[in-house]
Amino acid sequence: MIKIRVPATSANLGPGFDAVGIALNLYNTFTFEELPEGLEIVGCDDDFNNENNLVYLSMKKTLSKMDCKLRGIKITMENNIPVSRGLGSSAACIVAGILGANELAGKPLSKDDLLKIATEIEGHPDNVAPALLGGLVTSIVERENVFYNKIHVAKGIKFIALIPEFTLSTREARGVLPREISFKDAVFNVGRVALLISALSNGKFDLLKYGLEDKLHQNYRSKLIPDFDKLKSICDNNNALGTFISGAGPTIITIVDEKNKEFISNLSKELTLLSNNWLVKELEIDLEGAVVLGQE
Incomplete structure (x- = not known):
């Protein structure tokens, strides 16, 4: 069993459209348990309780890049990040699925690898970068590569x-x-x-x-x-x-x-x-x- 916590994120911060994001201390927690076969999802709406679940899709994409196959999985979600409110609920699902897959496979992928896959799924890194890395992050995509930098934020x-x-x-x-x-x-x-x-x-x-x-x-x-x-x-x-x-x-x-x-x-x-x-x-x-x- 693997338990992963992912923070909420806020993208853009005004002028930094699709390029700036920050992680905030509001969290979703995801638990992954391998099963002999099948898919079981607990803690989400019925509309997402299927193979189109974003956490599951992100897991599958990541495992396929490592030439690994998933026999069966139980995903338990504890959601505190409001959905469709601009606080990165989708990014949290993507990052959780990718990180969960990497843990199940023995952690062969680096954080840069994980961020690249997350960006491929999300389409841009402004939310997935701070969700994965924490803090204030600036990021761009250049020739399918993601370049980022964490920025220190003064206290106060x-x-x-x-x-x-x-x-x-x-x-x-x-x-x-x-x-x-x-x-x-x-x-x-x-x-x-x-x-x-x-x-x-x-x-x-x-x-x-x-x-x-x-x-x-x-x-x-x-x-x-x-x-x-x-x-x-x-x-x-x-x-x-x-x-x-x-x-x-x-x-x-x-x-x-x-x-x-x-x-x-x-x-x-x-x-x-x-x-x-x-x-x-x-x-x-x-x-x-x-x-x-x-x-x-």
């Missing part, structure tokens, strides 16, 4: 996730994006993502409100999130350092000074005036990424 901030009761599919969130952007907007984002990374790294947190600005996706996706503008104003009025859409949304994450002790209570009062219910969750950066908790 916390991440507040505003998770709505409604969902938003990645397909819908990508569907509203323009096919082309202006040169001016491209330059805008290059400058902002550079400022964002440097501000997080050296603790110049007063620059985050500028570094989190974006012209590639948030202006379009925010229209799919009810009360987005109101939420951002509420966060700003309560001294947030910056606010952004988590991944494709609809979760919104705001960064606050760790000394801002009244932020959550003040925010929660104002959220009751909005049309939808929002769960407020205080999170910290997960620095470990996916870990094997035990093996028997």
Whole structure:
């Protein structure tokens, strides 16, 4: 039996579209037990309780690359990462399946190998990289190779996730994006993502409100999130350092000074005036990424 824990992730962080992601201390746990034959999945909706389960598909793809065959497997899932909320629930399934397969095969693959397979499945590394590696990660794909770098984040901030009761599919969130952007907007984002990374790294947190600005996706996706503008104003009025859409949304994450002790209570009062219910969750950066908790 193999037990694996994978963190939630938030991609983009405003201007870092498809290139930046961060791991957060909200976790899904997966247990793998070999069976003589067949497939058994526990802990997920009936729609995913079959051979199209993303954890199982990721296991199969990884094992095939190692020329290994799976006789039978029981997968038990303990899910704390909300689905279709922009917090990397799919990436967690992919990473768990790949890491589980590698453990079953005797760990022949390196983390770079695992990341490459995860990126092939996901299509881009912005979520799977921090899910596997932990921390703040910048990543690109070049000629089918994934290049990444973990970035140190200075202490002194916390991440507040505003998770709505409604969902938003990645397909819908990508569907509203323009096919082309202006040169001016491209330059805008290059400058902002550079400022964002440097501000997080050296603790110049007063620059985050500028570094989190974006012209590639948030202006379009925010229209799919009810009360987005109101939420951002509420966060700003309560001294947030910056606010952004988590991944494709609809979760919104705001960064606050760790000394801002009244932020959550003040925010929660104002959220009751909005049309939808929002769960407020205080999170910290997960620095470990996916870990094997035990093996028997």
